[in-house]
Amino acid sequence: MGERPQLQSVRTAVIGATGYSGQELLHYLARHPVFKLCLVTSRQNAGQPLSKFVHGLPRELGALTFVDSAADSDLATQADLFFLAVPHGTAAPYVVALREAGKTVVDLSADFRTTDPEIYKEFYDHDHPAPELLPEAVYGIPEIHRARLKSTKLIAAPGCFPTSIILPLAPFLKAGLIEPDSIVINSLSGVSGAGRKVELRLLFGEVNDNMYAYSVPKHRHLGEIEQELSLAAGQKTTVTFVPHLIPIHRGMLSTITAKLTRPQTDAELQAVLQEAYGQEPFVDLLKAPELPESRQVANSNRIQMTARVDARTNRLVLFSAIDNLGKGNASQAIQAANLACGLDEKAGLE
Amino acid sequence: MGERPQLQSVRTAVIGATGYSGQELLHYLARHPVFKLCLVTSRQNAGQPLSKFVHGLPRELGALTFVDSAADSDLATQADLFFLAVPHGTAAPYVVALREAGKTVVDLSADFRTTDPEIYKEFYDHDHPAPELLPEAVYGIPEIHRARLKSTKLIAAPGCFPTSIILPLAPFLKAGLIEPDSIVINSLSGVSGAGRKVELRLLFGEVNDNMYAYSVPKHRHLGEIEQELSLAAGQKTTVTFVPHLIPIHRGMLSTITAKLTRPQTDAELQAVLQEAYGQEPFVDLLKAPELPESRQVANSNRIQMTARVDARTNRLVLFSAIDNLGKGNASQAIQAANLACGLDEKAGLE
Amino acid sequence: MGERPQLQSVRTAVIGATGYSGQELLHYLARHPVFKLCLVTSRQNAGQPLSKFVHGLPRELGALTFVDSAADSDLATQADLFFLAVPHGTAAPYVVALREAGKTVVDLSADFRTTDPEIYKEFYDHDHPAPELLPEAVYGIPEIHRARLKSTKLIAAPGCFPTSIILPLAPFLKAGLIEPDSIVINSLSGVSGAGRKVELRLLFGEVNDNMYAYSVPKHRHLGEIEQELSLAAGQKTTVTFVPHLIPIHRGMLSTITAKLTRPQTDAELQAVLQEAYGQEPFVDLLKAPELPESRQVANSNRIQMTARVDARTNRLVLFSAIDNLGKGNASQAIQAANLACGLDEKAGLE
């Protein structure tokens, strides 16, 4: 429950809203009881109504027209809460301007996810554009950083792979039940994870009836994954991570294995998850023999997860499923924003 | 190259030919220069022409009608080469009768894949139905067991997962380059791997836009996988194996990780594969940055594979792609049968 | 707007809720402000919680367990509004019992769609099981029968094909702008339209990468289609209707052609639709060059439609798109029930 009255209204802007993330955000905002969309920007679609690009919005929302606002314009005066759905590397100037004006910012790009500018540089190949703001950015997984999210005005919304990986792994690292250097992660991603880019490899004819691994051994999300796992483990943690592209639009599945530090039963493993997430509104803990399915969490802010022991090899096997555009992106951004704005964390998400 | 003349004709039968494996087998046999299909059996479709169930066959082949032949009938007199595409556990009686009559048998079921009847019992929950025949069965991966396949009359055609896993892993285990107890395998399978069973979970509405892991931690194929990996490693090898179902019809991708026993470069790892398979007609070794794609080997007997080092964690990462109905099933069965019949191994497969 | 206060609560039951229609209904009911689900029946899943079969429901709703209630039980005492999501031919006994008890019934089966029992017999091959109730049944397309729906207690929810066909055609027939005997309808349906039946033809392996026409020339929905078109035309109207199965889960597209009685422009045709549906909350009228797309109305109660002239042949071409499980089924059933219960027609549907 929020500490402030629920019926307030927060003027909300979405910067860059024609990609899959942006569209998803608009759908969630359309049914949010407090965040009231009043500004949507898009360079290429300026002057056009939202309804032309995003279907299924209520008519009044669909009638809103895109404006072309640069970061240095009077953007900050037009709303109080800003969601940035712009490409990696282009969010920082907006963040600088908006934070200077005291606004609450949820950055869906990767720009503020790694607290250490060196890690940013390692994974993004250039100096961080605004390192002075990194200390105030909070990594936006509410189940992990809830307290800090309640008192920040700069949320770095996590990537989809990290969300599906950090949540199931963190409790086992914290409990010292797995060997940190034994972690192997295989993730399967729907195509929307790659964004709405007009590229040959993303054509229906190239994706359909096909699947493949990519970005090995060093996908860009690895920096934030290892940052959060190291935090949970209390020691520097390096992992092997292999993402795969699958011919579905939305959905993400992660299968994670690690050596157990001592033998465990399925029940003991489940108890660890129950202890960590049993009260979480958006975490579904499955019992054996059930395993997560991507479709069961599609169009939602939920994450399904479960743990199993592979007794023959003394390994923990963790499974999780999210909607890469939901809990892996837009809806989790709103969940975090709810906290930052003092609202019920579930507002607009059920 | 075969030692006997290429233009001979071998009377060929397919027992149980209305599943996806059986259909695929018929398509490959239709263009085989030596194996001449003369008998096709099916209990439920007896009396009906093949063309009603299997499309795209040449007209004369499509006109062949299914007969209902039990194992104890005069089946053995009607052909010289028998492909058994019947469910696991039901092949053994056919094998006994046909081997008694001196016929060459390619069993696509799991009945003769594990040489140790105890392992069979562990994974299939009942005593092996014909343990006396196990010693003469040869596991049908030509790239691994070519010499023995040339002199056997009983081929145990491997499962699709095992094919995609054993082939890339074996050279590294033989070379002592990886720690056998560190192997983690994640495989993605197209739906046809589950066969043409009329089950709720295989409906389009359940499979489409969905993906999930299953059969953990002990999929039935694990017995044959570990048997062959142990053989390559020269020591008992136990692995973690997680299969996943993906919404495509045909295709299989395996991603395999293992700790390196000593640091390696990508080039050194590739050299190991090159040494093992450089001359193999059906193995495509990809060079970085290329990674296997399931569609590139669809409808073929080829396997794509490549190796990469994850230097940050000192792990080998192996990737392979096959058509689960081709190299993972029907076409590899023909490749093995070519060897057993003294033909060019590539006959009918290009 | 409803005439009665909006905040009332209506005890609601769903009879037969494990098919795709039933599941969809539960999702819409979960967010309905007035219809409160209190009873869900299923013969085969009695005793099991909803959450096991229908994912994404709020926890309290998911915890409801299926009961096994026959039509002759005390079913009628347990709710005030009943949605019947049972197979065609099995709804009538429930309807008889429930109407006798004075309850409001929304029958999603075909049992009460055709007002003439002779037409029922022609299309369903047996006598109508309760012809005495046919006069009180109202065909549940609110945009066509709104007034009668407000005062009935027996709603015959329409089929998906009929909804996508009757709505765009009716205004042109009423206006006498097309020749009734020239109508040709081609419809494309997602697989969920066939229900969640465990049949070979509905396996992923049979549906994926495939498409075909079926049920020609006399699909069972033709009876209700021609009944409603005849009503609009003021004369007996017989049409050619060809449905096709397409490898998508949800979605329906209809393309309808008819000879114009006099030349028309695109603008004149659009004006006819505007006049008929311009004020309808769930009808999206597209302007040229836009044409309906099934995905744009997925998971909604909306229908997209547009009209074009083919001047070279003097034909009207009509296009419509709906979600076959939404406006073509569950959500339209709720729209009609809202009217019958005196609520805002849009309740629970935005």
Add this chain to the structure above:
Amino acid sequence: MGERPQLQSVRTAVIGATGYSGQELLHYLARHPVFKLCLVTSRQNAGQPLSKFVHGLPRELGALTFVDSAADSDLATQADLFFLAVPHGTAAPYVVALREAGKTVVDLSADFRTTDPEIYKEFYDHDHPAPELLPEAVYGIPEIHRARLKSTKLIAAPGCFPTSIILPLAPFLKAGLIEPDSIVINSLSGVSGAGRKVELRLLFGEVNDNMYAYSVPKHRHLGEIEQELSLAAGQKTTVTFVPHLIPIHRGMLSTITAKLTRPQTDAELQAVLQEAYGQEPFVDLLKAPELPESRQVANSNRIQMTARVDARTNRLVLFSAIDNLGKGNASQAIQAANLACGLDEKAGLE
């Protein structure tokens, strides 16, 4: 059967081979007994091996490198048979140069499909670039123009929609059994029909789970469709044609309706097709209750078709299925080229 000896070798070139058509052509040529690929051109991929773009080719063929040859180069000296797989409007200069040099040309673009330059201009919005060559071009449907194809050196390979429409309709128009002005055609196309263009609308995320009609009322293929239908009818024939995009990669289905000039039975209608195509090697005539399925003709040069009467409306309903890249494109081009080169029409196509 060809009149010249079968064992000859024809030096064959493919101009522009990286689109879906070109790739398909290469696959068929790879197994052709006479056409020997010796030249492949591509502006953007010059110097690169085929194997990088087209998978599954035999190794020697895959090793061929693309060259960048303009129409005015010495192209004509390098082969005797040229397949042009270049965009519409860009084939004409090649045709002019190659025909001047006496070479046989199969143009897969639309440039020479319409014999009347006025119709070309109507549908392609500019003057025909080489009208003097139109008289010698033969429209490449062998079942319709076999005699003329045997003696031409310029084949205009038909579009996919036209192939699926003209073949089933022509016999009924010739027999005077249908009213030419009553023809309505609805066609469903797989995405590869749009080519391998990097456009937003062809992204997996836009095509998957979606379907829609497009290019109404005047798709560019309508010119060649009406030309051939008029020829069959012996009178100017104008039709309504609505193409639809479906989320499959390859496949095309056409459903055609027309008023019968006199009542017919299913058997009589089937007899018309049997009379026309009963001896055709690539035409599969289905008997009731079977209807064409796109997957059954995938990866083949076959067309499935059948005819049904809709007695209630006195209409003929025709159904056809082809592979839009096979009989609708590459394989039919080879079938026609076989005729032009005096070979067995079936060479390389079974």
